[in-house]
Every structure is written in structure tokens, then in C-alpha cells.
Amino acid sequence: MDFLAHLASVVPAERVSTRAADLAAAAHDESSLPPHTPEAVVWPLTTEEIAAVVRIAGATRTPLTARGAGSSLEGNPIPVCGGIVLDLSRMNRVLAVRPEDLQADVEPGVVYQDLNRQLAPHGLFFPPSPGGSSDVATIGGMVANNASGIYSVKYGGTRDHVRAVTVVTGSGEVVRLGNRCRKDSSGYHLLGLVIGSEGTLGIVTEITLALAGLPAAQRRWAFAFPDDRSAASTIADLLRYGVDLAAAEFLDRPTVAAINRFRHLSLEEDPTLLLEAHGNALALQEAGPVVTAIANEHSARELVLGSGLDPWKEVRHYATRSVQALEPGSGTVRADLAVPISALPALVDACAAAARRHGRAAFVFGHAGIGILHLLVLARPDSAEWAAAQSIKDEMIEHVVGLGGAVSGEHGMGLGNRDYAARAFGPALELMRQVKAVFDPAGVLNPGKIWR
Amino acid sequence: MDFLAHLASVVPAERVSTRAADLAAAAHDESSLPPHTPEAVVWPLTTEEIAAVVRIAGATRTPLTARGAGSSLEGNPIPVCGGIVLDLSRMNRVLAVRPEDLQADVEPGVVYQDLNRQLAPHGLFFPPSPGGSSDVATIGGMVANNASGIYSVKYGGTRDHVRAVTVVTGSGEVVRLGNRCRKDSSGYHLLGLVIGSEGTLGIVTEITLALAGLPAAQRRWAFAFPDDRSAASTIADLLRYGVDLAAAEFLDRPTVAAINRFRHLSLEEDPTLLLEAHGNALALQEAGPVVTAIANEHSARELVLGSGLDPWKEVRHYATRSVQALEPGSGTVRADLAVPISALPALVDACAAAARRHGRAAFVFGHAGIGILHLLVLARPDSAEWAAAQSIKDEMIEHVVGLGGAVSGEHGMGLGNRDYAARAFGPALELMRQVKAVFDPAGVLNPGKIWR
Numbered sequence: 082m083d084f085l086a087h088l089a090s091v092v093p094a095e096r097v098s099t100r101a102a103d104l105a106a107a108a109h110d111e112s113s114l115p116p117h118t119p120e121a122v123v124w125p126l127t128t129e130e131i132a133a134v135v136r137i138a139g140a141t142r143t144p145l146t147a148r149g150a151g152s153s154l155e156g157n158p159i160p161v162c163g164g165i166v167l168d169l170s171r172m173n174r175v176l177a178v179r180p181e182d183l184q185a186d187v188e189p190g191v192v193y194q195d196l197n198r199q200l201a202p203h204g205l206f207f208p209p210s211p212g213g214s215s216d217v218a219t220i221g222g223m224v225a226n227n228a229s230g231i232y233s234v235k236y237g238g239t240r241d242h243v244r245a246v247t248v249v250t251g252s253g254e255v256v257r258l259g260n261r262c263r264k265d266s267s268g269y270h271l272l273g274l275v276i277g278s279e280g281t282l283g284i285v286t287e288i289t290l291a292l293a294g295l296p297a298a299q300r301r302w303a304f305a306f307p308d309d310r311s312a313a314s315t316i317a318d319l320l321r322y323g324v325d326l327a328a329a330e331f332l333d334r335p336t337v338a339a340i341n342r343f344r345h346l347s348l349e350e351d352p353t354l355l356l357e358a359h360g361n362a363l364a365l366q367e368a369g370p371v372v373t374a375i376a377n378e379h380s381a382r383e384l385v386l387g388s389g390l391d392p393w394k395e396v397r398h399y400a401t402r403s404v405q406a407l408e409p410g411s412g413t414v415r416a417d418l419a420v421p422i423s424a425l426p427a428l429v430d431a432c433a434a435a436a437r438r439h440g441r442a443a444f445v446f447g448h449a450g451i452g453i454l455h456l457l458v459l460a461r462p463d464s465a466e467w468a469a470a471q472s473i474k475d476e477m478i479e480h481v482v483g484l485g486g487a488v489s490g491e492h493g494m495g496l497g498n499r500d501y502a503a504r505a506f507g508p509a510l511e512l513m514r515q516v517k518a519v520f521d522p523a524g525v526l527n528p529g530k531i532w533r
Numbered sequence: 534m535d536f537l538a539h540l541a542s543v544v545p546a547e548r549v550s551t552r553a554a555d556l557a558a559a560a561h562d563e564s565s566l567p568p569h570t571p572e573a574v575v576w577p578l579t580t581e582e583i584a585a586v587v588r589i590a591g592a593t594r595t596p597l598t599a600r601g602a603g604s605s606l607e608g609n610p611i612p613v614c615g616g617i618v619l620d621l622s623r624m625n626r627v628l629a630v631r632p633e634d635l636q637a638d639v640e641p642g643v644v645y646q647d648l649n650r651q652l653a654p655h656g657l658f659f660p661p662s663p664g665g666s667s668d669v670a671t672i673g674g675m676v677a678n679n680a681s682g683i684y685s686v687k688y689g690g691t692r693d694h695v696r697a698v699t700v701v702t703g704s705g706e707v708v709r710l711g712n713r714c715r716k717d718s719s720g721y722h723l724l725g726l727v728i729g730s731e732g733t734l735g736i737v738t739e740i741t742l743a744l745a746g747l748p749a750a751q752r753r754w755a756f757a758f759p760d761d762r763s764a765a766s767t768i769a770d771l772l773r774y775g776v777d778l779a780a781a782e783f784l785d786r787p788t789v790a791a792i793n794r795f796r797h798l799s800l801e802e803d804p805t806l807l808l809e810a811h812g813n814a815l816a817l818q819e820a821g822p823v824v825t826a827i828a829n830e831h832s833a834r835e836l837v838l839g840s841g842l843d844p845w846k847e848v849r850h851y852a853t854r855s856v857q858a859l860e861p862g863s864g865t866v867r868a869d870l871a872v873p874i875s876a877l878p879a880l881v882d883a884c885a886a887a888a889r890r891h892g893r894a895a896f897v898f899g900h901a902g903i904g905i906l907h908l909l910v911l912a913r914p915d916s917a918e919w920a921a922a923q924s925i926k927d928e929m930i931e932h933v934v935g936l937g938g939a940v941s942g943e944h945g946m947g948l949g950n951r952d953y954a955a956r957a958f959g960p961a962l963e964l965m966r967q968v969k970a971v972f973d974p975a976g977v978l979n980p981g982k983i984w985r
Contacts, residue, residue, distance in 0.1 A: 364816030
């Protein structure tokens with residue numbers, strides 16, 4: 082393997098590995114998609130090292146896949162074509178915090194929760210809280226995926242919070258995109274293009290983030306509903322009537338039951354909404370009765386979640402894990418459905434109907450306040466169950482695209498959604514292919530992803 | 534002219550003109566840059582007509598420049614290479630309003646103010662209010678320029694409010710980019726790339742906008758300061774301390790004086806801040822004392838602007854016109870400076886110093902709450918004055934780029950800023966050129982803009 086000799090000349094030996102255990106660790110993510118073993122793992126520490134590795138990959142036509150925590154859910158960092166995995170987890174420094182500009186410069190390997198811990202003394206935070214993986218997800222991974230999360234209702238997704246990046250393109254060139262301004266109109270928005278490109282256009286090596294001030298006050302509500310549709314309608318109404326929510330999470334009855342079992346809780350097993358608002362104290366005081374009134378119109382019962390328990394952490398953080406723990410031998414077919422807010426009630430009905438049609442249990446939960454619902458179907462791999470689960474996903478993707486929705490709300494296309502690319506993008510897919518060739522002429526960066 | 538015969542076959546004769554008056558009207562924008570006459574003006578009514586015209590332009594290698602209201606300020610729609618001007622002002626229908634999704638579908642020729650008039654009965658508005666040109670600017674022009682405006686402090690710029698577009702690329706292909714979701718992670722963000730590309734990548738023919746609910750309550754403040762720096766520091770502090778402002782406009786003393794003269798007002802001629810907050814009534818009640826306290830720390834005097842007068846309209850709407858009216862024979866050299874918020878105090882000082890150095894009067898005002906300040910210098914064209922004014926601009930652009938700022942905050946690169954492209958973008962400029970070639974292989978769309 083020619084490229085290994087070259088790697089030795091640019092990265093010290095202790096940060097290049099071909100050991101089986103390292104290759105196995107870099108072969109998978111948190112999805113149920115089949116792992117694929119790379120030929121080498123490299124842990125770079127600097128932009129220059131990354132540029133050197135990318136140039137070696139290009140010169141030797143070796144596939145190169147960047148990896149953060151590997152907490153992605155669509156196989157995004159699985160090195161399906163082998164080659165080199167570039168593990169960015171050791172580039173984990175917060176380089177600068179500029180409270181006066183509400184900005185921070187970070188390396189891609191910084192973990193979401195660690196960043197917010199370091200920002201808290203400045204009264205700041207990076208808002209797009211990525212749900213169940215906040216404790217492991219890296220900022221670089223969030224940038225690659227344009228991740229969103231619990232607080233995206235008020236604050237938006239990752240793309241909305243990136244002001245600039247340093248990126249190594251597929252030809253090994255180091256390019257700075259963006260600037261430190263809140264707003265500009267200066268040339269093509271290549272910055273926004275790189276964000277969400279899943280490591281296929283370049284490797285992001287430094288990120289300037291826009292931060293938010295920690296809210297002066299916050300308030301949480303939990304409501305149980307007689308059916309999924311009532312819960313979904315409540316969210317649509319809350320947003321339509323301009324209630325300034327920070328978070329609006331939905332869990333269907335089977336998901337709540339799974340959480341009870343996994344976490345030994347005794348939550349009422351009903352379709353549930355968790356709401357959170359951020360603002361000043363008086364604003365929240367005024368919002369309270371509005372939230373309750375709208376929920377009540379949809380037959381809600383307000384829940385009192387036990388003290389001592391952080392309901393958000395328990396209920397949302399463990400949702401995916403709780404579902405998967407129900408059938409340890411099974412894998413998960415998942416869809417990361419995104420729709421316009423008004424389509425939420427129809428979407429929860431359609432999920433249930435598709436699951437019934439194919440005789441499988443479905444679990445539906447997610448950031449309903451931004452129109453994202455995750456549909457999970459458990460199934461044994463290589464079985465008729467798996468084919469049925471896959472059919473449910475296919476039908477729901479078709480349903481969602483028909484509603485003007487998107488194939489993926491926040492997990493990306495990766496491997497799991499690449500077969501839907503032609504359906505979702507139409508003639509734009511050919512433009513995407515050509516843009517890929519501009520940034521990565523040799524086609525070495527994370528090949529096999531986003532489309533087939 | 535070969536292309537004229539072709540045009541006649543795809544657009545009815547009454548919507549194609551080669552009359553001198555029509556050509557002259559399409560030769561300029563609101564900048565002081567030299568006009569350039571096209572060879573024909575076409576007023577299309579449909580996406581299909583636009584696609585047909587673009588294909589003719591490509592086949593005959595005829596430059597094609599799209600135009601909205603022509604209210605741009607950097608020569609963005611001046612057809613410097615001649616050819617066809619595509620005037621989109623007759624495609625001015627609001628195609629759909631979906632209050633339940635806070636969205637509207639519009640044609641590019643819809644005028645900003647007209648759109649908001651049609652949205653008001655739904656309790657909605659499209660927030661990025663483009664200051665002095667709200668009464669003429671089209672949504673298509675705002676998309677081409679990624680326009681921002683008075684309310685961008687709270688609501689962001691145009692790119693933040695576009696969910697999808699139909700675009701005709703330079704090869705005449707009709708492509709739909711984006712979807713109706715609030716958030717997705719589905720393939721490359723070509724949507725964001727087209728927004729702000731100043732008509733050089735494609736002609737946008739239909740736009741799905743994300744709207745905001747009209748605020749339940751609003752409150753305005755006006756403060757005068759002893760010097761520019763105190764005003765700029767007040768804004769930086771307000772934002773740092775998390776005051777939820779909708780608008781924060783700055784006007785320096787000479788600009789206030791110019792407005793007094795032009796509008797026959799008697800405003801106190803001091804550096805002035807205009808602030809506005811949107812929210813629910815109690816939130817604004819809580820914000821009030823905070824705003825006053827921070828302003829007072831910087832020696833502010835609160836102004837009482839006369840009733841009967843809409844101070845925002847008077848003061849900000851007419852700022853540019855008031856300055857220009859001071860010297861009817863002169864043109865305007867303008868810079869559209871964007872900096873990180875903390876750099877605002879240093880920026881106002883640097884503007885004043887550069888103007889002094891070159892012996893010219895400078896007028897500084899703008900959306901300081903998003904870090905954008907417009908610097909205007911009046912000068913007679915083709916004179917030593919003009920060269921001095923241009924030197925002030927050159928020096929301020931260099932200053933701003935050094936601060937991590939941007940060459941243009943909201944007016945775009947157009948012609949006026951294209952000479953700064955290499956300095957501002959570095960190696961990213963070559964990527965931009967190649968992306969241009971992907972969308973517009975024949976190079977017919979708005980040639981000569983953004984870079985030279």
C-alpha cells in the first residue's frame with residue numbers, strides 16, 4: 082500500500098495506525114448499516130497535516146473519510162471504499178472565545194457538551210443541542226451534517242451558527258470561507274455549501290461559531306395527549322400563533338413505553354410533548370397561559386415530571402437507545418423525516434398507517450417544532466422483517482417528498498438515504514455532482530455518500 | 534443581431550424592446566457607476582419564457598442580465614457587456630400564502646412593501662426590511678443580493694428566509710432547490726449558493742419565503758450621543774448583554790444634518806441611535822430599563838421624536854437621498870462595510886480618520902446592530918475629489934478585511950466592489966469561478982460582476 086509510506090513522511094508514526102482494533106473502531110457509526118474496514122486510521126493535529134494527508138490521498142487515489150465521534154446515524158463516516166479514515170477527535174481545542182462578538186473559534190474535534198461547558202462562564206452557549214448525542218458529538222461532525230437539535234426551534238441549525246471555516250479541499254488546498262461578520266453579501270456562499278456536505282467537499286479544520294447568550298430565564302412544560310394527531314396539532318398551532326418556543330419535542334406512546342422500560346421510569350404512556358421557552362422572566366410569564374390554552378384546545382393533560390429527574394435528559398436523550406434496547410438482536414431501520422409544520426398531524430397518521438400495513442411496530446419522536454420526526458422500526462437484519470421495515474421507510478420518504486418535505490431533516494444522506502437522492506433532488510443532483518468535482522476533482526473525499 | 538430574431542420566437546413582441554428609452558432605463562442602477570446600454574430589454578412572464586431566453590443567450594453567446602427594481606447600489610444589474618436585460622418587474626404575483634407554515638410563494642418581481650401589505654391580514658411579514666428602498670426593491674433583487682435591512686438584527690437576512698427557489702441556470706435548465714421544511718440536511722446547499730449570487734449563477738423565477746409573525750408589541754427608542762464611538766459602544770453592549778433588539782440603526786452627525794436639510798426637520802445634530810424591539814408586551818416592559826441603563830452608561834440623551842412624524846421612515850428611509858441631495862452635481866463613492874460587532878467603535882473612528890486624511894466629508898450610517906455601516910463620500914466624477922474618495926474607500930475596505938470583516942455587508946460585490954474580490958476571497962475566488970462555470974458554462978449570466 083503505497084500511501085502508507087507517504088503518510089509516514091507527514092504524520093508521526095504514533096498517530097497512524099493499521100492495527101485491527103483501530104480499523105474496526107473506524108469501520109462503523111451508530112447506525113445499523115454494515116461496517117466497512119479502512120486500511121489506515123490517521124489522527125491529525127493540524128490543518129497542515131490534514132492538507133498533507135489529503136494530497137497523499139489524491140496522488141495515490143486513496144479514499145479519505147473524515148470522522149468525528151462516529152455518532153452519526155446514516156453511515157455518514159463509514160469508509161465504504163476503504164482507504165484512510167481521518168479521525169479528528171484529537172483536534173479538540175477551543176482556540177478563542179470572543180464574548181464581545183458572541184463568537185468562538187474551535188477545532189473540529191471539540192465535543193458539543195465540552196464546548197458549552199467552556200462557554201458557560203462567559204454567559205454563552207452554542208445552541209443546536211444534538212439530542213441524544215450531545216455528550217459525544219463533535220462540532221466538526223455537526224458541521225459536516227448541518228446538525229440541528231432540541232433548541233433549533235428558536236435558534237436554528239448548525240449552518241445558522243457558523244460564520245467561517247478553514248477547509249482543506251480535495252486537492253489539498255487550504256481555503257478560508259466566511260468571515261467574522263454577523264451578515265455579509267460578499268461573493269458566493271461557499272461556506273454554506275461546505276456545511277452539510279458530509280465531508281465530501283472538504284475537511285473542515287477550524288470553525289468560527291456564532292453563539293447565543295444563555296437565556297435569562299427558561300420554562301418547561303410537558304403535556305400528554307389522547308392521540309398523536311392532537312400533539313402534532315398543538316405544535317403547529319403554537320408556532321402559528323407565534324409562541325416563542327426554544328424547544329418542542331414529540332414522543333409517541335411506544336417511545337414513551339420504551340423509555341419507561343429502559344430507564345425504569347413510570348411516565349404516563351401517552352403521546353407526549355415537551356416544550357421549553359427561553360427569554361426574560363416577564364416574557365415567559367406572559368407566554369405561560371398561551372401555551373396552556375393552546376394545548377388544552379387539543380385535549381392535553383399537563384404532566385408533572387418528578388423532581389430530581391431531568392425529564393429532558395431522561396426522555397429525549399435516551400429515546401433512540403431505549404427503542405433499540407427493546408430487541409437487542411435487531412437492527413434499526415430509521416427515517417429522519419422533515420416536513421412543513423402544518424403537515425405534522427398528517428405525518429404522524431401516515432407513519433402509523435404504514436407501520437400497520439407492513440405489520441411492524443413503529444416508534445416516532447423528534448424535534449417536531451422544526452418539523453423533524455424520527456421514525457424507527459426494529460427488525461432482524463436479512464429477514465422479511467427488515468424488508469418490511471425498509472418498505473415502511475420507502476413509503477414514508479415518498480410521502481414526505483410529496484408534502485414538500487425532505488429526505489433527511491438532520492442526519493444527512495450518508496449511505497442510508499443515498500438511494501433517495503435522485504427522487505429528492507431531481508436535476509439539481511447533476512449540479513451537485515459537478516460542484517463535488519470542483520472541490521474534489523480526484524473524488525477521494527468520503528466517496529459513496531449522499532448519492533450512489 | 535441574431536438573438537433578436539430568436540427572441541421574437543419565444544416572447545411576444547410587446548414584451549421585447551430595443552427602443553432607446555427602454556434601453557436607457559435598463560442601463561443603470563441607483564449607484565453613481567457609469568451606465569451601460571443593453572441591446573434589448575425583455576419582460577418575461579413565466580419560468581418557461583425565461584428558460585427560452587436563457588437558452589437563446591447561451592446559443593448566441595449574448596450576455597443576459599436580470600433586473601428587478603434597479604435600486605441596487607453597486608452596479609449589480611448594469612449590463613456592462615451589453616446584450617439582453619431581463620426585466621422581472623412584471624412577474625409580480627404572490628402565488629400562495631400558507632399562514633399555517635409561515636410561508637409564501639412569490640414571483641421575483643413582487644415589491645417588498647407590496648408583499649408585506651398582502652401578508653398583514655394573515656398576521657405575517659417578511660422581515661428583512663431593506664431600508665430606503667422598501668417601497669421599490671423586489672424580492673428577486675433581495676434574493677440576488679442576499680439583502681438585509683433594518684430588522685435583520687432580530688430576524689436575519691434574506692438567505693435566512695428563503696426555503697426554496699425555482700431557478701433557471703445558465704444552460705437554460707429549470708431546477709428546484711430547497712423544500713418547504715424549516716430545517717433539512719439533504720444534499721448540498723445549492724439554495725444558499727444561488728442566494729446572493731447576483732444573477733450570475735441563475736435566474737430565480739419563484740421563491741418560497743419563510744415569514745415571521747407580526748410582533749404582538751413593539752417599542753422604539755432614540756438616543757443622541759456626544760460622539761460616534763459612544764453610540765457604537767452602546768450597540769455592542771446591548772447585543773453582548775443579550776437585549777433582544779429588532780433594529781439598531783446608527784447615524785452620524787453629518788448624516789443627521791443632511792436629513793434635517795433634505796426633509797426640513799430639526800433633529801438634534803448628534804450621533805444618533807434608533808432602536809426597536811419586538812416581542813410580547815411584558816417582555817418589552819422588562820427590556821426598557823435595560824436599554825436605557827446601557828445607553829446612559831455611554832452618556833446618551835434620550836430623544837423625543839415629534840409625533841405625527843414616523844421617525845424611522847424619515848430618518849433612515851431618506852438617509853442616502855439626503856446625503857446625495859447636498860451636492861446635486863456630485864456622485865457618491867460608497868462602502869458597505871461589515872465588521873464584527875465589537876469592532877464598531879474602532880470602525881467609526883477609522884472612517885472619520887480616513888476622511889480627514891483625504892480632506893473629504895464622510896457620512897456614516899447603517900444597520901449597526903448587524904455590524905453594517907455605510908460610508909458615503911460625495912465627489913465630482915473624474916476629479917481629484919473622486920480619487921480621494923476612492924482612496925478613503927480602498928483604505929476602509931483594507932481596514933475592515935483586517936478586522937475579519939467583509940467587503941460588502943448587504944449591497945453585494947457588483948461592479949463597485951469587484952476589484953476587492955481577490956483580496957477578500959483569496960484562494961476561494963478560484964473555487965467561485967469554477968462554481969460559476971458549473972451553473973453557467975457559457976458565461977452569459979450577468980458577466981463582469983462580483984470579480985473582474
